[in-house]
Amino acid sequence: MSDQVYDLSQYVEDLRSITREETDDKKILERVAPLAQKFAMTPGLIKDEYYHCNEEQGMSFHLLHEDEDHSNAVFVLAWLPDRGTLAHNHKTWGVVVGIEGEERETWWLRKDNGSKPGYAELERQTENTVGLGQASCVLPEDIHTVWNHTDKVTLSLHTYGKHINFTGRSEFDPEARTEKAYVVTVE
Numbered sequence: 001m002s003d004q005v006y007d008l009s010q011y012v013e014d015l016r017s018i019t020r021e022e023t024d025d026k027k028i029l030e031r032v033a034p035l036a037q038k039f040a041m042t043p044g045l046i047k048d049e050y051y052h053c054n055e056e057q058g059m060s061f062h063l064l065h066e067d068e069d070h071s072n073a074v075f076v077l078a079w080l081p082d083r084g085t086l087a088h089n090h091k092t093w094g095v096v097v098g099i100e101g102e103e104r105e106t107w108w109l110r111k112d113n114g115s116k117p118g119y120a121e122l123e124r125q126t127e128n129t130v131g132l133g134q135a136s137c138v139l140p141e142d143i144h145t146v147w148n149h150t151d152k153v154t155l156s157l158h159t160y161g162k163h164i165n166f167t168g169r170s171e172f173d174p175e176a177r178t179e180k181a182y183v184v185t186v187e
């Protein structure tokens with residue numbers, strides 16, 4: 001039915017179909033991004049509790065869905081003003097769609113070959129802003145920093161091939177040239 005709301009269960013079914021049919025991460029992202037944009041605009045998606053931010057972490061991950069094997073993970077993230085992440089990768093594909101406010105992304109290029117444990121050399125690349133309804137995609141090895149540069153709580157919808165605490169991803173300090181495991185607190 002065309003007037004039916006695109007709800008979480010339909011979105012998850014589509015994610016499962018796409019990841020069954022495609023093996024190439026770029027093709028998965030091409031197909032997931034417009035659906036993530038559609039789902040992000042679903043009326044009633046945002047609950048009051050999603051505005052809660054973890055003060056220590058600077059942002060909160062509100063888990064909406066993950067499959068039993070941690071695949072097809074969907075979160076709403078709430079970002080405190082002037083807070084964000086260090087540079088990080090994801091070790092899985094991901095799509096971010098702005099729901100409220102804006103967040104700024106800085107992209108980094110890794111210059112070393114990753115052979116020295118705990119060491120990473122990053123070079124700053126471009127910056128962009130993700131606003132309402134806009135989608136930003138990451139491939140598993142892409143590295144970015146995300147920051148809420150506004151003075152209000154920012155919300156965004158995040159969809160990953162796998163729950164990001166189960167991918168073995170890393171956090172980087174470009175100044176100190178360090179790499180370490182990156183696990184987040186999920187609400």
Ligand SMILES: [Fe+2]
Pocket residue numbers: 088089090144146
């Ligand atoms: Fe990220």
